[in-house]
Amino acid sequence: MTRRIPQDVSPTDPSVRPLLIGHRGAPGYRPEHTASSYRLAFAMGADAVEPDVVVTADGVLVIRHENEISGTTDVADHPEFADRRTTKRVDGERLTGWFTEDFTWAELATLRCRERIPALRPGSAEHDDTEPILRLTDLLELVGEASAEQGRAIGVVLEVKHATYFAGIGRDPAPLVERDLREAGWASGEHPLWIESFEQTVLAELRGRGVRAVFVYLLEAAGSPADLVARDGHLAQTYADALTPAGLDVLARDVDGISVDKQLLLQDAGPHLVDEAHRRGLRVFTWTCRPENAFLDRRFRRSGGAAAFGDYRAEWARIAETGLDGVFVDHPDLGAETFRS
Incomplete structure (x- = not known):
């Protein structure tokens, strides 16, 4: 049975564990970051939802997983925007397509969303x-409405994308995030809010601006963060360095939690990593729990092809056994059945 948060308990309460986070809403069923995807996550009992924010040409924060939008919108079908297609290097990766920073909000508002991985999720693609x-x-308005309707505090886990890149082209997201949160009444601790990024620099800037939130550092299984690469080049600290005992000591002074690639928790050392982070007062999240074979660890894949569901319950049970504090899920109903049973 799904454990619902009592009306007088916030999702930020450590006793609510693991926090069930609707990753981009409920994208296992609807195109990610759409209103219907988020509403479905609320209805399925998600404790919080995760929007990714990127920046427009006129300084509006829009919710897209990436600033390159050809795979998640119908922009390629708009002849009036054909000349906006270009090639850029974002966080060291060469990308060709259409980018949010080259559009005003009024222009982006004419686009419609599409399923990012239609071959794996054809049911979601039916809503393109x-x-x-x-x-x-x-x-933020949708979350407020759902919280009032359901009589429970629904949280937001806000991911700031490509902060160093955007700052480098004159569109620093930090003041924009602060602006929107303050105007909506989300900056002073009124609502359960987490802010996360793969770059610590933007987290420190938002904390310095007085935004009250739980600040979470996202860590890949390999590589180095874009902000440190921009500053230190090939000498930049790696994500792996940050997860050593010495690295965790430093993180405990700068952030409130870490969010790691689930593969790190599925290794034999996964429980030890969680324990070491907890000893330092850090909360631990993981991303992303998805049931399709394409996303499962090889040990939990089953027959039927990439889109078929494997033994996700066994994989997620192993993750839950680490004692972590929060999980990102694409199917909040399946997450509730597994992590809250």
């Missing part, structure tokens, strides 16, 4: 081209 892009302010 029916919903517009959301702004951060739109999502």
Whole structure:
């Protein structure tokens, strides 16, 4: 049975564990970051939802997983935007397509969202081209409405994407995030809010601006963060360095929690990593729990092809056994059945 948060308990309460986070809403069923995806996550009992924010040409924060939007919108079908297609290097990766920073909000509002991985999620793709892009302010309003309707505090785990890149082109996201949160009443601890990024620099800037939130550092299984690469080049600290005992000591002074690639928790040392982080007062999240074979550890894949569900319950049970504090899920109903049973 799904454990619902009592009306007088916030999702930020450590006793609510693991926090069930609707990753981009409920994208196992609807195109990610759409209003219907988020509403479905609320209905399925998610404790919080995770929007990713990127920046427009006129300084509006819109909710997209990446600033390159050809795979998640119908922008390629708009002849009036054909000349906006270009090639850029974002966080060291060469990308060709259409980028949010080359559009005003009014222009982006004419686009419609699409399923990012239609071959794996054809049911979600049936809802393509029916919903517009959301702004951060739109999502905060949706969360407020759902919290009031359901009589429970629903949280937001806000991911700031490509902060160093955007700052480098004159569109620093930090003041924009602060602006939108303050105007919506989310910056002073009124609502359960986490802010996360793969770059610590933007987290420190937002904390310095007085935004009250739980600050979470996202860590890949390999590589180095873009902000440190921009500053230190090939000498930049790696994500692996940050997860050593010495690295965790430093993180405990700068952030409130870490969010790691689930593969790190599925290794034999996974429980030890969680224990070491907890000893230092750090909360531990993991991303992303998905049931399809394509996303499962090889040990838990089953027959039927990439889109078929494997033994996700066994994989997620192993993750739960580490004692972590939060999980990102694409199917909040399956997450509730597994992590809250």
